[in-house]
Amino acid sequence: MLTSETTTPLHQPEPEDRSRWVALVVLCTGMLMIVLDATVVNVALPTIQDDLGFSQSSLAWVVNAYMIAFGGLLLLTGRLGDLLSRRGMVLAGLAVFSGASALCGLSQSDAMLVVARFVQGVGGAMASAVILGMIVTMFPEPREQAKAIGVFAFVASAGGAVGLLAGGVLTQAISWHWIFFINLPIGLATAVLALRLIPADRGPGIDRSTDFLGAVLVTGALMVLVYTIVSPAAQDGWGASSTLLFGAGGLVLLGLFVAREATAATPLVPLSIFRSRAVTGANLVQGLAVVGMFSTFFLGALYLERVLHYDALEIGLAFLPTTLLMGALSLRWSEVLVMRFGARRTLIPGLGLVAVALLLFARSPVDGSYWVDVLPVMALMGTGAGLAFPALMNLAMSGVEPSEAGLASGLVNTSAQVGGALGLAVLATLSTGETDRLTAAGEALPQALNGGYHLAYLVGAGVLALALVVAVVVLERDPAPEPVAGRAAGPVRTDLVCEPA
Incomplete structure (x- = not known):
């Protein structure tokens, strides 16, 4: 694919130290653009519906078309990145994503927007599937790797909250078209910098034996x-x-x-990768944990809009503490905590805090106060996610051969997308059913809506409890922390492989 450049094997990180960190920022910027696009549309949906004439039932396809393409192609594009070129896959994905974003912004009909969103999901899968694998190979030293994964985890997990804020600002300040147009300069700048900062790579290629x-x-x-x-x-x-x-x-x-x-x-996907308890356990926990996160971002936003009557910008600002706390922990403290205590010991309390946040949200009243009923939930959610998701990323990529880093990266992203889609569908269905039951029993609409949201939060908390059980039972214990004062903790184990039975 890249015949005009000097190529290096996938497993050899070549950039100089400073260039590697700049390259990390470039990759994470591209990832943020893709991740926030999954939620940036949500706050603009009513405006899009009025402007393009969507029916209530067809409006969901603005989100669904993106999710089907994105979730369906992550494993395939991650493996193709291993076989062909990870940098090439990222660049091709950015091109497809940016072009589809332009079509989304220019859409003058409901059908055009849905088709463009599907293509946008294809580009998003191509670009994002291999990014975590690239980061792992660029930062092989355990401490640096833990710090770099913390940056990635913040972007991957906080992108939803950032999308709610960005969608509110752009929709109210300019128009819904700009939630898509803003991707064009970001995508172009990311691609140009990636060409300059990330060395060309080449995998073994596709031949007749390819699956x-x-x-x-x-x-x-x-x-x-x-x-x-x-x-x-x-x-x-x-x-x-x-x-x-x-x-x-x-x-x-x-x-x-x-x-x-x-x-x-x-x-295409060697089943031996699932012999690693770290990989298998981390993906199971990831799929379960995002259920709670999705219920907060989506149903929490509906609570703020339909019960507390916040506008789009106020909803985005309400989630800002979650983003800030996730950023502080992921960017500054995750590497320290993972290296000091181990990924598993950092993950478990983080999951517990997310579960507590959902339980608190299940008591929010119809006349709730932001400072009393919402802010504590956002603070606990941000703290828990900031602890849990960097640790999960470390575990998901540990014990993986460099040649399978793209596959493992696509796998953990697939766990998040499919788990999030399943969780949101289940929780939204349960919430709607409870609201209908309460309405039929004579409850006023605000109380009925809130009752439905409460049920969804409680179920989400139960799923987080299940994720905690999986983390405790499946994941192997971390090595004992270094007891000598003033001495750096030992590196994170990367050999957590379960022998075949």
Whole structure:
């Protein structure tokens, strides 16, 4: 792919020390642009609906089209980055994402916007799937790697809150079109700097033995499963025939993919990667933990809008403490805590704080005060996420061979996207059902809405408790902290591999 440049193997980090950190900022800027796009649209949906004439049922496809393409292609694009070129995959993804963003901003019909959002999701998957793998290979030394992953984790987990604020500001100050147009200068600048700062790389390439059948099966399975979650399940219910049909189809494709990978000579996703308890446990915890985060970002935003009557900008500002605390912990303290106590010991209290935040939100009244009922939740959520997600990223990438870093990166992103989509669909359905029940029982609409949100928060807290159990049971214990005063803690273990039974 990159024949005119001097290439280096994927596993050799070449940039000078300062250039590596600048390159990290460049990669994370591109990641932030992609991650916040998943939520920046939410606060603008009412305006988009009025402007382009969306029906209430079709409006969800502005979000769903992006999520189906993004979640469905992460594993495939992560592995293709390993086989071809990670830098090339990022650059191609930025080009597709930026071009699709322009089409989104120029959309004059509902169909044009939905199609452009799907293409935008394709570009987002291409660019983001391999970024974490690139960071791991650029920073092989444990302490530097923990710090770099902390930066990435902040961007990946706080992007949703940043998107709510950015969407509110742009929609109210200019127009909804600019939530997409703003991606063009950011994408162009990121691509130019990536070309200059990130060395060209080349993987082993695609040949006749490449697992094309596995690629088709896993992409089809993930797209069908995400579609099932965001469309028939959310609209018709989990017991509807359409939900069961598409869900069964997705599971059959997934089963065929696993069978194919177990027998393929050069599998797209080597199943041996799941022998690592760190990788398997971290992905399970990631998929469960984002359920709680999504319930806060999405249903919490609805509580602020529909019960407390905040406008778009006020909603974004309400989430600002979460973003600031996540940033302070992820950027400044995550590396210190992970190196001192270990990733598992840092993860567990973080998950506990997120669960407590959801329990607090489940007592928020219809006449709630921001300072009493919302701010403490945002503070606990930001602190818990700032502790948990950098530790999760460290665990998910530990024990992974450099040649599989892109795959592991795509895997942890897929866990977040599919877990978030599933969690949001389940919690939104439960919330709507409880609201309908309370309304039928004679409750006023604000009380009925709030009752539905409370149920969703309680279920989210229960899912976080399950994530805590998985973290305790599946993840291996960290090495004992260094007892000698004044002496640096030992490096994070990267050999947490469970031997085959």
